[in-house]
Amino acid sequence: LSAHPFLTRFLTMGGDAESTEPLVPSRKCADGYTRPIDIEKEVERSLHGVTRVHEQLGLAPLRHETGPPPPNAPCIVFLGEEDGIRITHMREGGRVSPNNVFQVLDPSWFTFDPERRTPVGEGTHPYTEGEKESDRERKKLYLLKGISFDRFGHTPTMWTYDPPRLVTYLVQGFTMARTGSYRDDGMPLERHADTPLCSSCKLEVVTSDKLHTRILLACNQVGFPATLAFVYKPVVVHRTMAELAVQVHELGELTGDATKRMVEARTREWIESNPALRRLVVKPSGPTFQQSFGVSFHDATRVDEVVAAVLALVAQLGPSDCVLVDEFLVPMPPRIVVNAREAALVTALRGKQPSRSKNFMSVEDHLHVSKIARPGLGHRLRVVVQRTLDNQCRVVSIICGVGDISAPIGGHNTIARTFSQFCDTWGISKGEPRDEAYRAVCVEGERTLQAIIEAEDNMSVEEKGSPAAQTDSIGIDMILSMRNGVIVPIVIECNDYDSTSQAQELEVRG
Numbered sequence: 001l002s003a004h005p006f007l008t009r010f011l012t013m014g015g016d017a018e019s020t021e022p023l024v025p026s027r028k029c030a031d032g033y034t035r036p037i038d039i040e041k042e043v044e045r046s047l048h049g050v051t052r053v054h055e056q057l058g059l060a061p062l063r064h065e066t067g068p069p070p071p072n073a074p075c076i077v078f079l080g081e082e083d084g085i086r087i088t089h090m091r092e093g094g095r096v097s098p099n100n101v102f103q104v105l106d107p108s109w110f111t112f113d114p115e116r117r118t119p120v121g122e123g124t125h126p127y128t129e130g131e132k133e134s135d136r137e138r139k140k141l142y143l144l145k146g147i148s149f150d151r152f153g154h155t156p157t158m159w160t161y162d163p164p165r166l167v168t169y170l171v172q173g174f175t176m177a178r179t180g181s182y183r184d185d186g187m188p189l190e191r192h193a194d195t196p197l198c199s200s201c202k203l204e205v206v207t208s209d210k211l212h213t214r215i216l217l218a219c220n221q222v223g224f225p226a227t228l229a230f231v232y233k234p235v236v237v238h239r240t241m242a243e244l245a246v247q248v249h250e251l252g253e254l255t256g257d258a259t260k261r262m263v264e265a266r267t268r269e270w271i272e273s274n275p276a277l278r279r280l281v282v283k284p285s286g287p288t289f290q291q292s293f294g295v296s297f298h299d300a301t302r303v304d305e306v307v308a309a310v311l312a313l314v315a316q317l318g319p320s321d322c323v324l325v326d327e328f329l330v331p332m333p334p335r336i337v338v339n340a341r342e343a344a345l346v347t348a349l350r351g352k353q354p355s356r357s358k359n360f361m362s363v364e365d366h367l368h369v370s371k372i373a374r375p376g377l378g379h380r381l382r383v384v385v386q387r388t389l390d391n392q393c394r395v396v397s398i399i400c401g402v403g404d405i406s407a408p409i410g411g412h413n414t415i416a417r418t419f420s421q422f423c424d425t426w427g428i429s430k431g432e433p434r435d436e437a438y439r440a441v442c443v444e445g446e447r448t449l450q451a452i453i454e455a456e457d458n459m460s461v462e463e464k465g466s467p468a469a470q471t472d473s474i475g476i477d478m479i480l481s482m483r484n485g486v487i488v489p490i491v492i493e494c495n496d497y498d499s500t501s502q503a504q505e506l507e508v509r510g
Contacts, residue, residue, distance in 0.1 A: 023036070023042070023045070023182060024036040024037060024038050024041050024042040024045060025037050026182050026183050029122050029123075029185075030122075030123070030126075031122055031123050031124075031125070031126035032126060033122075033183075033184055033185040033187060033188070034176070034181075034182070034183050034184050034185065035122065035183050035184075035185035036183060039106060039108060039121070042106070043105050043106045043108075046081040046105040046106070047105060049081065050062070050103070050105070050147065050156075053087050054087075054156055057087065059154055059155070059156060060154055060155040060156065062147070062156050062157070062158055063155065063156070063157040063158065064157070064158045064160070065157050065158070065159050065160070066159075066160045066161075066162060067159075067161070067162070068161065068162065068163065069143075069161050069163070069164075069165035069166070070099075073100055074097065074100050074168045074169070075100060075102065075143060075165050075166060075167050075168050075169070076093065076097075076100060076101045076102065076168065076169045076170075076171075077101075077102045077103075077104050077143060077146060077167050077169070077170050077171065078090070078101075078102070078103050078104065078171045078173065079104045079107065079170065079171065079172050079173050079174055079186050079189070080103075080104075080105075080171075080173025080174065080178070081105060081173075086103050089101070089103075090102075090103050090147070090148070090149050090156070091149050091153035091154075092153065093148070093149065094148060094149025094150055094151060094152070094153045095149075095151060095152070095153045098148075098149070098150050098151040099148040099149070099150065099157065099159065100148065101148060101149070102143065102146030102147060102148050102159075103146060103147045103148075104143070104145075104146045104147075105147075107119075107120040107121065107174065107185055107186055107188065107189060108120060108121045108144075109143065109144050109145050109146060110141055110142065110143060110144060110167070110189065111141075111142050111144055111164055112124075112125075112139045112140070112141060112142070112192065112193070114142045114163050114164045117144060117164060119144065120188055120189065121185075122185075124188065125188035125191065125192050132462060136191060136192065137192070138192060138193065138194035138467070138468075139192055139193060139194065140166060140167075140193070140194060140195070141166075141167040141170065141189060141193040141194075141195045142161075142163075142164035142165060142166055142167060143161060143164055143165040143166075143167050144160065144161060144164050145158060145159060145160040145161065146158075146159055147159075167193075167195050168195065168196070169195065169196050169198070170189060170193065170195045170196070170197050170198070171197075171198045171199075172186045172187075172189055172190055172197060172198075172199075172200070172201075173186065174186030174187070175187065175201045175204065176201075176287075176288075177201070177204055177205070177208075177287035177288060178204070180288075181288065184201070187201060190465055190466050190469070191465075191466070193466075193468070194467075194468055195468060196468045196470075197466055197468050197469040197470070198471075198472045198473065199469060199470075199471050199472070199496050200464060200465035200466050200469035201465055202463060202464060202465035202469075203456070203464055203465060203469055203470070203471055203496070204287065204496040205287050205320060206455075206463075207452060207471055207474060207494060207495075207496045208285075208286075208287055208494065208495055208496050209285060209286075209320065209322075210283075210285035210322075210324055210493045210494070211227070211229045211231065211246075211248065211285055211322050211324065213448070213451075213452070213493070213494040214227055214246055214491075215246055216448075216451040216452060216455055217448060217451060217491055218246050219451065220447055220448075220450070220451040221447075222444055222447050222448055222451070222491055223444065223488060223489065223490045223491060224490060224491045224492070225281070225326040225327040225328075225329050225490065225492070226274060226277070226326070226327035227246050227247065227324055227325070227326055227327075228247050228249075228266065228267065228270045228324070228325040228326075229246070229247065229248045229249065229285075229322050229323070229324050229325075230249050230250075230251055230263060230266075230310060230314065230322060230323045230325075231248060231249070231250050231251065231321075231322040232250075232251050232314065232317040232318070232319065232320075232321055232322065233319040233320065247266075247270055249262070249266050251314065251317075259311065259314060260307070260311060263307055263310050263311060263314070264303070264307045267303060267306055267307055267310065267325060268303055270325070271300055271303060271306075274327070277300040277327055278299075278300055278328070279297060279298070279299060279300060279328035280297070280298045280299075280300050280306055280325055280326065280327065280328055281295065281296070281297055281298075281324075281325070281326040281327075281328050281408075282294075282295070282296050282298060282306060282309040282310055282313065282323065282324070282325055282326075283295040283296075283313075283323070283324050283326065283408075284313045284316065284317070284321060284322070284323055284324075285321060285322045285323070285324055285493075286317070286318060286320065286321030286322070288318070288321075289321070292407075292408035292409075292410040292413070294312075294313050294316070295408040296309050297328060297408075306325060310323050310325065329479060329481055329490055330481065331378055331379055331405070331479040331480060331481055332426065332480050332481055332482045332487065333377070333426075334377050334425050334426050334427065376404060376405050376406055377402060377403075377404070377405060377425075378402075378403055378404065378405030378409050378479075379400055379401065379402050379403070379409070379414075379422065379426070379479060379480070380400070380401040380403070380409045380410065380414060380477055380478070380479060380492070381398055381399070381400050381401075381419075381422075381441060381477070381478040381479065381480070381489070382397075382398070382399045382400075382401065382475050382476070382477060383395055383397075383398050383441060383442075383444075383445040383475070383476040383477075383478055384396055384397040384398075384399075384473065384474070384475050384476075385445045385446055385448065385449040385473070385474055385476060386449075386472060386473045387449065387453065387470070387471070387472045387473070391453060392446075392450075393445075393446040393447075393449040393450050393453070394446065395441070395442040395445045395446060398418075398419045398438075398441060399416050399417075399418075400416070400417045400418070400419055400421070400422035401414030401415065401416060401417075402414055402415050402417055402422070402425070403415070419438065420434075423437065426480075428487070433487075436487070437480065437487045437489075440487065440488065440489050441478060441480075441489045444476075444478065444489045444491060445476050445478075448474070448476055448491060448494060449471070449474055449476075452471055452474065452494070453470075453471065456470060456471060471496070474494050474495060474496060475494070475495040475496075476491055476493075476494050476495070477491070477492040477493050477494075477495070478490060478491055478492060479492060
């Protein structure tokens, strides 16, 4: 992380665990933010989730301590509920810097006033429409309480600080995009704190904008699929780069038949100008479109089907969202030969939705699919890249998701494998071939984050959402393709910092 270089690994792991209790209903409050109608009940629910995850992993019971903060110590905080994703972040943080990396379950665990200890909450920092980020008063942020781990990553402690502890780095998870439009009451922390932020609400929209990042990739010679985009009320100004495989069309105020005519005409023109296209992918792009929602595959000759898929998604777009029509890039296939009995088994499994608890595969599915390379097996590499202290970029994790190539491949329907395990299955030999593939992935990943950093350097405070916000970590989805006998990584999309859930599945299962 840019603020604290000793934490070079703790953002590279994550996961997902089953929730057994429903969310407390939320509402939009008078101060302009959406939050649970019963904060205490929601905190109790989240705290129960924390203890449940700790129990599942065989960790020590949660301890409670009260005292003054240690002098001159860093204080890195993740704000967000416990859904299983945070646990490896917290444990690794404890191993690297004991009791200095915290999980916070509600904004009320913070204060801007260390003397009065007034919690951040409803009405304390109302949203003012039209107020400029550059004009807003910024204050130091303090921690009232939070959960951290010891140096073994085994014993969690709920610390209550008196006086409150200065926060030196914040990962803010209560935004509409990150909570599925459930709550955004973490926004006062972004808008009023002078604390260094890992991304921001505004930056996450830009970083996760597939079209915007592809144009950045095009300018930096990073490989990605040929792209046709239909944009609705873009926040970022996009420009067509036909010579670099990106074409952009704004829908503007078109409605009904006018939209259909424009989409059909532009789609036919694009397909005719790219005669090598055989198969296409239609997908939405926007902060609320996740887990392969709305993704479909089509034969390039069936233009009417492609247009219908685009129009169905256009009807669901919000400002800054878009629909992409992509070239379907064929990933390199696995090279392990299976015998007839195994081939029959995996054929029977094809199309079967694995039994899962969110991102966790059942033991039966895990054993079946992870041991058998089958025809139609596909992959996705999740490449986690982070910013260093000197604004350079470094790949810190490559998690390979293996799944059915006949369906969109994402973290929700794949099995997590290490890069080495993936190479074994795909027949990428140890030694120079494997090293070359790894280097190629790292080069493309680091160039991608570098392109985002350079773009942010030219953004105003208004565009970034806070003078202390910057993108420090991203997850890049790639596939490996064969071109003229050479393994070539292709970037499919970028994700903001909260993009490491498969890594916890890998860590927990070993």
